[in-house]
Amino acid sequence: MATTKSLKVEHGVGRRLIDWVDRHMTVVFNIPTVVFLFGLVAFPVALVLLTSMTDWQLILNPDPDFVGFKNYITAWQDPRWINAVGHTFYYAILSVGGQFVLGMATALLFNRSFAGKAFYRSVWMMPMLSMSVAISLVWILFYDYAYGILNLGLEGIGIEPVEWTIDPNWAMPSLILVGIWHHTPFMTLILLSGLQSLPQDPFEAARIDGASRWQIFMHVTLPLMRAHIAVALILRSIFGVKEFDTFLAITDAGPMWATETMNLNIYFNAFEYQYMGEAAAKGVWFFFFILAIQLVLLQLRKRKWSY
Amino acid sequence: MVLLKNRLPKKLWKVLEFTTTQLMMIAVVGPFFFVFFYMFWNSLKPDYLFFEPGTWIFEPMWSNYTDVIENSDLFPNIVNSLIISGTATLIGLFCGLLTSYTVTRFNMRKLVVGILLTRMIPYITALVPFWIVYKHLGLLNTHVGIILAHLVITIPFGVWIMLGFIEDIPKELEEAAWIDGASRTEAFWRIVVPLSAPGMIATAILCFIFSWNNFMLALVLGGFDVATAPVSVYKYADPEAGGSGQMMAAATMVTIPVFFIVLAIQKQLAAGLTSGGVKG
Numbered sequence: 001m002a003t004t005k006s007l008k009v010e011h012g013v014g015r016r017l018i019d020w021v022d023r024h025m026t027v028v029f030n031i032p033t034v035v036f037l038f039g040l041v042a043f044p045v046a047l048v049l050l051t052s053m054t055d056w057q058l059i060l061n062p063d064p065d066f067v068g069f070k071n072y073i074t075a076w077q078d079p080r081w082i083n084a085v086g087h088t089f090y091y092a093i094l095s096v097g098g099q100f101v102l103g104m105a106t107a108l109l110f111n112r113s114f115a116g117k118a119f120y121r122s123v124w125m126m127p128m129l130s131m132s133v134a135i136s137l138v139w140i141l142f143y144d145y146a147y148g149i150l151n152l153g154l155e156g157i158g159i160e161p162v163e164w165t166i167d168p169n170w171a172m173p174s175l176i177l178v179g180i181w182h183h184t185p186f187m188t189l190i191l192l193s194g195l196q197s198l199p200q201d202p203f204e205a206a207r208i209d210g211a212s213r214w215q216i217f218m219h220v221t222l223p224l225m226r227a228h229i230a231v232a233l234i235l236r237s238i239f240g241v242k243e244f245d246t247f248l249a250i251t252d253a254g255p256m257w258a259t260e261t262m263n264l265n266i267y268f269n270a271f272e273y274q275y276m277g278e279a280a281a282k283g284v285w286f287f288f289f290i291l292a293i294q295l296v297l298l299q300l301r302k303r304k305w306s307y
Numbered sequence: 308m309v310l311l312k313n314r315l316p317k318k319l320w321k322v323l324e325f326t327t328t329q330l331m332m333i334a335v336v337g338p339f340f341f342v343f344f345y346m347f348w349n350s351l352k353p354d355y356l357f358f359e360p361g362t363w364i365f366e367p368m369w370s371n372y373t374d375v376i377e378n379s380d381l382f383p384n385i386v387n388s389l390i391i392s393g394t395a396t397l398i399g400l401f402c403g404l405l406t407s408y409t410v411t412r413f414n415m416r417k418l419v420v421g422i423l424l425t426r427m428i429p430y431i432t433a434l435v436p437f438w439i440v441y442k443h444l445g446l447l448n449t450h451v452g453i454i455l456a457h458l459v460i461t462i463p464f465g466v467w468i469m470l471g472f473i474e475d476i477p478k479e480l481e482e483a484a485w486i487d488g489a490s491r492t493e494a495f496w497r498i499v500v501p502l503s504a505p506g507m508i509a510t511a512i513l514c515f516i517f518s519w520n521n522f523m524l525a526l527v528l529g530g531f532d533v534a535t536a537p538v539s540v541y542k543y544a545d546p547e548a549g550g551s552g553q554m555m556a557a558a559t560m561v562t563i564p565v566f567f568i569v570l571a572i573q574k575q576l577a578a579g580l581t582s583g584g585v586k587g
Contacts (some may be wrong), residue, residue: 015338029405032421037400037462040455041425047436075489106335114328114336120336122573127339129565129576131520134536134558137544138346141357149345181339189580242498244428245522245537249544266431276435283432290427293427 027286041149049279071281080257081282084265085213085289090172092293095179099288100229102180108217110188111195117176123240128185133284136249139178140165143250172249175259178246183239194228195221197229237293262286344563350555360404371556378549381539381557390450391525392518395457396465399514400507403465407473410466415442419470426463431517433459434527441528448530456524461514467580468513472506473499509575512568519565536561 021028024211039116045304052071056064076079110121127135133231143164164174202224206216222229247253253260254269266286270279315323335435349357351367376382410419437456438447446452476499485495489560529538540561543554 002330018490018492025491026409028417029409030418031467032398033402033406033462035397036458037422039423040459041428041433043440044433044436045428047439048432051435051439053523064329073458109331109335114332115325116329116332119571120332121571121577122501122555123336123340124565125569125573125576128518129520130343130562131523131540131565132520133538133540133544134362134562135342137554137558138342140544141349141554142342142345147360149360181342189577193577228504237425244431249541257548263429263431266435267437267523267527270431270435271438276398276439280435283429283435286429287427287432290429294427301448 009174023132048280048283050136051276052284054153054273054277054279056276058276060274064277067277071278072285075278075282075285080260081262081265083257084260084262087172087259088241088289089175089265090262091179091243091259092237094173095176095183096233097235098180098242099184099187100233102184103191103232106188107185107191110192122160124188125181125185128189130182132182132245133249135182136246139246140250141175143174165251166240166255168255171255171259175243175250177245179240182246183236187236188202188230190232190235191225194225194232197228198224199227227301233300234294234297238290241290262289335457341567343562346555347559348395350552350559352552352555354550354552355494365580371550371552372560374549374562375553375556378553379542379557380534381560383393383537384534384539385536385561387450387533388519391453391535392515394454395461395518396511396514398454398458399461399465399467399518400511401465402462403459403467403469403472403514404500404503405465407469408495410470411474412478419466422463422466425459427489430459430523434523437526446526449531452528452535453525453533453535456528457518457521458556460518460521464514465510468510469506471579472503472510475506476502505575509572509579512572513576513579516565516568519561 015186043200053066053068054063054064055067055070059201082207106124110124126153142148145151145161145163146168148164154161161249162170165171198221199273202220203216242263244267245262247259247261247264248267251259253264261284263286269275269282308497348363348367350371351366351369352371353368356362356365406422407416409415441447441452446455480498480502481494482493486490487496517537520537521535522541525533525535525538526541529535540557542548543557550553
């Protein structure tokens with residue numbers, strides 16, 4: 001009973017304070033989170049909506065006028081923005097798709113016990129935890145036309161060298177490859193946790209029925225994993241459309257804006273050209289795109305799959 | 308395969324299985340790891356050898372590191388990053404611990420949804436108003452300003468990861484303390500907090516890494532006086548900033564510390580990264 005006694009503060013201010021916290025725990029415990037987070041999010045939301053309805057440009061037009069929803073419409077008359085929307089989806093779909101295929105394959109590999117598994121898994125996790133700007137520097141050297149090791153390898157097997165980040169057609173695939181390298185491990189982790197949480201009975205039943213490995217994967221594993229797959233795809237595609245660091249460091253949205261995404265377009269508009277009103281409106285559009293992606297992918301989680 | 312297994316002696320089969328598994332894992336993990344190997348090995352390479360990309364064997368030298376420390380602001384910015392990410396992580400962890408406790412014990416799903424909604428706002432959309440307000444308040448280019456912005460990363464992340472860890476602590480332990488006369492707050496402090504210590508360490512490290520790696524917030528809100536490590540590293544993306552050797556040295560300096568952390572506590576990290584995602 002000694003331990004329980006030490007738990008007690010019998011009387012005094014301390015007791016009354018503890019009792020008060022006890023009664024209002026759901027409020028008191030959430031004050032820091034709510035004050036910080038919603039404080040830091042509510043004011044930007046209000047202000048970005050306000051800014052988006054003005055023609056404010058920091059230097060050219062420092063006294064903004066209210067223009068209503070004009071910026072939301074003129075954004076779509078900007079060919080660079082329309083291209084940026086296309087580039088964003090091009091990047092997100094291919095990089096997340098690649099991550100999913102590779103992530104699923106590696107999750108299946110890691111879902112067995114073998115010697116050195118813990119070591120391999122921690123090495124595998126390293127890309128996702130490394131600083132994107134730092135690894136961009138390595139890829140800049142890899143993609144170097146004259147002295148990069150990728151072209152060295154291509155030459156070695158007798159293929160013409162590629163102008164990786166200089167050729168507008170190759171710049172985006174180059175960034176997609178970096179994205180796959182950087183984020184596949186996260187996909188692996190989530191899918192692996194999904195594989196480990198699956199019930200064993202359906203697999204045994206399928207095996208008794210004489211299903212092949214591929215049939216089991218397609219008709220048992222995948223449907224049972226739909227919640228994990230949905231979570232992995234939602235998280236990765238939301239991060240995918242927001243990818244920024246590697247774009248700025250490796251291609252700087254070039255060549256000829258061929259790798260400009262929504263994120264970079266807003267960044268340039270706001271902080272280089274200082275068209276605050278236009279950038280704010282595009283920022284709101286960007287948010288709606290992310291919301292839409294999330295809503296679409298959530299359907300994946302709800303849908304009933306037959307097997 | 309099955310036929311082969313039955314014919315071979317058991318020991319030989321085991322050796323065969325071991326080597327094929329290891330070779331397969333090396334084939335999968337190796338190319339991903341190569342990027343880091345390249346980064347480190349080339350940070351020890353003299354600059355003229357970068358014009359011979361096929362040369363892998365040379366005498367390693369450390370002068371690229373001393374050059375980076377002398378010629379760039381990377382070192383002071385690493386100190387800035389430690390201050391900024393450290394503070395943001397502590398606040399994020401504190402908020403995460405308290406909120407995730409009330410969320411799991413009082414079933415406050417709506418709060419979690421609210422927190423997750425804030426995560427959907429892209430940083431760039433929030434940065435426009437942040438920049439405007441910071442300019443008026445004089446918070447641009449200050450530690451306080453960047454720390455406040457980094458809370459947008461660490462608080463949702465802290466809540467999200469701590470949720471999984473707190474949920475795993477059995478309610479019965481707390482109930483036993485209540486029966487012994489402890490109040491809810493005391494039971495939280497004496498039982499939940501100590502038991503969630505491993506989870507808190509994993510959460511803190513993950514929050515720290517994500518805040519440490521963040522580039523965009525400090526790029527926009529920082530400046531000449533206060534910037535973070537990624538901003539310094541980014542300056543080397545310009546080929547005129549220094550030689551390739553210095554590029555790799557700068558990249559290595561901010562990457563290697565993270566590695567040792569990952570190797571030390573990889574199991575908790577994997578648990579932290581996945582539990583919140585699926586349960587939340």
